[in-house]
Amino acid sequence: MFQNNSNTTCTIKSLDALTNKIPKWNLSSLHERNCPICNKEGMPLFHRADKLIIKICSNCNCAYISPSPSESDLITFYTHYEKLHKKTQDRTSGSVVTNPLLDFRNRVIKAHINNPKGAKILDIGFGMCSNLRNLKAMGFEVFGLDPDSEACEMAKKEFGNDSIYSGTLDNSKLEIADFDLITLYDVIEHPLSPMTLMKNALSRLKKDGLLAIFTPNMPDIKSNKLVQFQIDLEHLQYLTPQTIAFIAKEFNLNIIHLECSGFPVIPDIHNNGIKLKKSIIHAAKGFVRNLPFFIRFNRIRHQLFNSIPDNRLGNYNIFAILQKQ
Numbered sequence: 627m628f629q630n631n632s633n634t635t636c637t638i639k640s641l642d643a644l645t646n647k648i649p650k651w652n653l654s655s656l657h658e659r660n661c662p663i664c665n666k667e668g669m670p671l672f673h674r675a676d677k678l679i680i681k682i683c684s685n686c687n688c689a690y691i692s693p694s695p696s697e698s699d700l701i702t703f704y705t706h707y708e709k710l711h712k713k714t715q716d717r718t719s720g721s722v723v724t725n726p727l728l729d730f731r732n733r734v735i736k737a738h739i740n741n742p743k744g745a746k747i748l749d750i751g752f753g754m755c756s757n758l759r760n761l762k763a764m765g766f767e768v769f770g771l772d773p774d775s776e777a778c779e780m781a782k783k784e785f786g787n788d789s790i791y792s793g794t795l796d797n798s799k800l801e802i803a804d805f806d807l808i809t810l811y812d813v814i815e816h817p818l819s820p821m822t823l824m825k826n827a828l829s830r831l832k833k834d835g836l837l838a839i840f841t842p843n844m845p846d847i848k849s850n851k852l853v854q855f856q857i858d859l860e861h862l863q864y865l866t867p868q869t870i871a872f873i874a875k876e877f878n879l880n881i882i883h884l885e886c887s888g889f890p891v892i893p894d895i896h897n898n899g900i901k902l903k904k905s906i907i908h909a910a911k912g913f914v915r916n917l918p919f920f921i922r923f924n925r926i927r928h929q930l931f932n933s934i935p936d937n938r939l940g941n942y943n944i945f946a947i948l949q950k951q
């Protein structure tokens with residue numbers, strides 16, 4: 627549909643922000659880049675509110691920012707990410723795990739690793755530790771890696787110095803290389819070189835180990851619902867299920883789970899009460915649908931009426947589990 631031809635003229639549409647958190651990139655040090663997944667040249671289609679351009683790659687079906695901020699600008703940005711950009715106030719919020727299986731991702735993981743005892747998990751980009759807490763509550767031995775030094779200091783108090791590492795897979799002191807599962811939740815959309823991140827993560831997995839990816843799904847660019855491009859403006863690429871398939875083929879991985887579900891979380895949206903209300907209603911519905919009673923109810927309803935359970939409506943995110951061969 628989109629010709630990858632630099633002679634083609636196209637209109638670049640400007641998008642408003644649906645967030646107050648707009649990164650202030652150093653626009654004098656931007657770098658051109660090809661598609662960070664397949665290295666083909668994409669077509670510029672959108673101007674994001676942080677003044678960066680979104681290009682569409684028709685080869686692996688993803689969207690990406692180009693020109694992009696420099697590596698050094700990104701290192702500075704992520705060193706104090708939670709405090710300066712996310713403006714996280716209460717770092718202890720969410721410390722109580724009620725039931726980790728309320729998160730559908732954990733139910734999928736449990737279906738593939740049913741005995742957590744002795745299974746080692748690395749959560750890359752753990753941020754506020756909610757995934758680490760859930761996986762620990764499920765009985766896994768958890769390790770966390772994050773470039774945010776302040777997030778690491780807080781996490782060490784809860785999980786111990788031997789479980790938390792600051793930096794990246796390239797430069798941290800983490801030496802373990804036989805993880806059963808590595809989770810990349812809200813991570814692969816951030817780095818300049820997601821394929822390098824994939825390669826490094828896979829080098830830390832044992833044979834048959836699992837890599838779980840959770841990332842925003844690229845919106846339908848023919849529609850006028852482009853929320854993914856209007857919030858979380860630090861994202862540098864937007865994947866699709868086709869992109870996941872491309873990545874799996876590139877690294878010779880088995881796709882053992884792939885789904886699109888969910889709705890955006892827009893906590894600081896401004897001047898748009900209707901969308902905020904919709905977002906709250908969607909979140910509340912999602913919570914109720916994940917209650918054990920409703921899961922059982924939907925299962926029975928499915929058996930009785932042969933209908934499809936609807937506890938994973940929406941398509942805002944991609945959740946994929948890839949297995950190393």
Ligand SMILES: [Zn+2]
Pocket residue numbers: 661662663664665666683684685686687688
């Ligand atoms: Zn591509």
